[in-house]
Amino acid sequence: MAQKPLVLILGPAGHTGDSIVEGLLESGNYRVAGLVRPSSLTKPSTEKLRQRGVEIRAGDLKDSMADLKKHLEGVDIVVSCILAMVVLDQKDLIRAAKEVGVKRFIPCDWATPGQRGIRPMGDMKGEIRDFIVDIGLPHTFIDVGWWMQLFLPLPARSKREPEVHARVNTEYAGGTTPTALTDLRTIGRWVARIIxxxxxxxxxxxxxxxxxxxxxAFEIGCRLSGEAESLAAKRISISAEEIESRFIKFKAASEASENPMAWEILYPYWTMAYVKSIYVMGENSIASAKKIGYLDAQALYPDMTRTTLESFAEWFYALEEPAYAHF
Structure with missing residues (x-):
């Protein structure tokens, strides 16, 4: 009997990586390995992976080409869930994957679809996509829209910082733009089918x-959180014109900065770039994604059970701390 495909996950203990580990193991169709930095081998999160049956391989994206090839021994599929700030560091691993014959490479995307030139992070991910295509490595590019975990307004009992409350209780460009949403917990189930x-x-x-x-989302939050009055009192509205003004301002500050990757420069620019893409340009929708060549996972797998925002909200507002997945 043929062995099940071996999937190597980069960043297996992160939010998205953990969901994918769970989905692949739950499917029963894969062997799963995780690439973990040597400094993280003794962390509780790594031990948890071992206990779930994940093979742990010690390594780093900046290892030598010989070591990267060794990390990929026997691997059929690579799924990258690395930190956003090191997205461009995937290139050597991609080269190694091509040389050893990896059958499918899924780079770190896991966000919203959209055109180039608006979102700096989207452009970095686009550069990696171009690199994969140019060297002829078999691949699949997977985006997940916006997490439901980040879309609902937070109830007053949440102990998260005021800026987190404000972020998710802000209505952008009239609040009427259709937005593609996915429950973080179920991403792995979809990935198991896609790959x-x-x-x-x-x-x-x-x-x-x-x-x-x-x-x-605001109506659902008011209805299911039991805090309609409190949420309405904290509601903030930002027009499309103000979004564009802030985007131009923050972009100019980044371009003029000697250190554009400094958090205080990077965060407002990158955040407003996503706000513009999602809520002003309407890029995070199934229709918009199809226009630029995406396949629709809903259409591919109509038998899959989908989480609705209402059903997610029932679970979310029952949590002691609903903001568990907020940055």
């Missing part, structure tokens, strides 16, 4: 479980 499907080879795919507006 086994020959139809998705060498294509971008959008995972979207529900498509709702900010006004929908």
């Amino acid at each position: 086994a499907d020959p139809r998705t080879l060498n294509h971008p795919v959008l995972i979207c479980e529900d498509e709702r507006t900010q006004k929908d």
Whole structure:
């Protein structure tokens, strides 16, 4: 009997990586390995992975080409869930994957679809996509829209910082833009289907479980949190014109800075770039993604159970701290 495909996950203990580990193991169709930095080998999160049956391989994206090839021994599929700030460091691993014959490489995307030139992070991920295509490495590019965990307004009992409350209680550009949403907890189940499907080879795919507006999220939050009055009192509204003004301001500050990657420079610019893309340009929708060549995971797998924003909200507002997944 043929062995199950071996999937190597980079960043297996992060939010997205953990979901993918769970989904692959739950499917029963894969062997799963995780690439973990040597300094993290004794961390509780790594031990948890071992206990779940994940093979741990010690390594780093900046290892030598010989070591990178060794990390990829026997690997059929690579799924990258690395930190956003090191996205461009994937290139040597991609070269190594091509040389050893990896059958499918899924680079670190896991966000919203959109055109180039608006979101700096999207452009960095686009550079990696171009690199993969140029060297001829079999691949699938997977985006997931916006997490449901980051879309609902927070109840007053949440102990998260005021700026976190303000971020998710802000209505952008009228709040009526359709937004593709996915429950972080279920991303791995979709990935398990996508990476086994020959139809998705060498294509971008959008995972979207529900498509709702900010006004929908606010109404659901008021109804299911039991804190309608409190949420209404804290509601903030920012127009499309103000979003564009802030985007131009923050972009100019980044371009003029000697250290554009400094958090105080980077964060407002990158955040407003996503706000513009999602809520002004409407790029985070199934229709918009299809226009630029994405396959729709809903259409590919109509038998998959999808999480609606309402059903997610029932779980979310029952948590002691609903902001567990906020940055």
